[in-house]
Amino acid sequence: MSPALTTIGFDADDTLWQNEHFYRLTEGRFLELLGEHGDRAALSARLLEAEKRNLALYGFGIKGFTLSMIETAIEITDGRVSGATIAEILAAGREMLRHPVETLPHVRETLETLAGDYAIVLITKGDLFDQERKLAESGLGDLFSAVEIVTRKDAATYARVFAEHGDGAQKSMMVGNSLRSDIVPAIAAGSWAVYVPHPLTWVVEHDEEPVAAPRYRHLEHLGGLIPLISTIGAGHP
Numbered sequence: 055m056s057p058a059l060t061t062i063g064f065d066a067d068d069t070l071w072q073n074e075h076f077y078r079l080t081e082g083r084f085l086e087l088l089g090e091h092g093d094r095a096a097l098s099a100r101l102l103e104a105e106k107r108n109l110a111l112y113g114f115g116i117k118g119f120t121l122s123m124i125e126t127a128i129e130i131t132d133g134r135v136s137g138a139t140i141a142e143i144l145a146a147g148r149e150m151l152r153h154p155v156e157t158l159p160h161v162r163e164t165l166e167t168l169a170g171d172y173a174i175v176l177i178t179k180g181d182l183f184d185q186e187r188k189l190a191e192s193g194l195g196d197l198f199s200a201v202e203i204v205t206r207k208d209a210a211t212y213a214r215v216f217a218e219h220g221d222g223a224q225k226s227m228m229v230g231n232s233l234r235s236d237i238v239p240a241i242a243a244g245s246w247a248v249y250v251p252h253p254l255t256w257v258v259e260h261d262e263e264p265v266a267a268p269r270y271r272h273l274e275h276l277g278g279l280i281p282l283i284s285t286i287g288a289g290h291p
Contacts, residue, residue: 059246059283060173060225061221063177063229064175064228065178065230065231065232065236066178066188069231069236069250070157070176071156071157075254076150080149085097087143091130091131100126100129104122105118105119114181115180116147116151116184117181117184119147119150120144124140127143157194159276159277166197173219175198175200176198176201177211177228179203179206186203202219207232207239208239209239213243216243223243224245226245227246227286229250229276230249231250232261233263237249237264241264241267245269246271247270247271248282249272250275
């Protein structure tokens with residue numbers, strides 16, 4: 055165990071299991087449904103505008119995405135969208151809420167190895183019921199000493215979580231695929247942050263890599279996390 059760390063936080067969606075993949079498939083289905091009202095790029099841009107606009111109202115998650123699809127369908131058809139199309143959009147949203155959990159490579163073995171020496175905390179955004187469902191179906195729940203499903207991920211959130219479930223941000227690490235939600239605010243709180251990119255990370259979660267930050271690290275996959283942690287000693291920043 056590294057004396058510099060006592061607590062490790064993990065993001066859930068697209069860090070531990072697939073998530074954005076199902077959004078992309080559903081968006082494709084939505085674009086086909088509304089294809090007669092514009093080209094795919096324009097329709098996708100309108101949907102993204104609605105999603106961004108609605109984040110403050112609905113938060114992150116499938117329910118907000120479904121409502122944004124319905125809102126976009128109403129807008130681009132000037133209110134003439136059929137009840138049948140709305141029903142198909144709702145069915146697509148329900149299907150997303152039932153999708154099977156597909157854990158990503160190296161997840162289980164990494165968590166199992168770390169859980170004996172560190173406090174492992176799941177820190178995720180999204181709909182409470184859906185996140186709880188995915189955690190239960192993943193079979194990973196017993197490996198976490200705490201689970202935090204939060205409305206936002208900012209420096210204050212990480213400072214609170216790492217203080218409540220560990221020895222503070224200075225002795226903690228956050229691991230995730232979102233630069234904007236998992237990495238930049240965790241570093242601002244004073245913790246280590248390990249960016250593990252996912253090829254389908256939502257554009258809203260993009261940000262500049264804080265390459266100059268001494269506590270920032272970049273890994274291509276979770277299989278490199280345990281060797282990385284072993285290099286973090288008490289004398290590091």
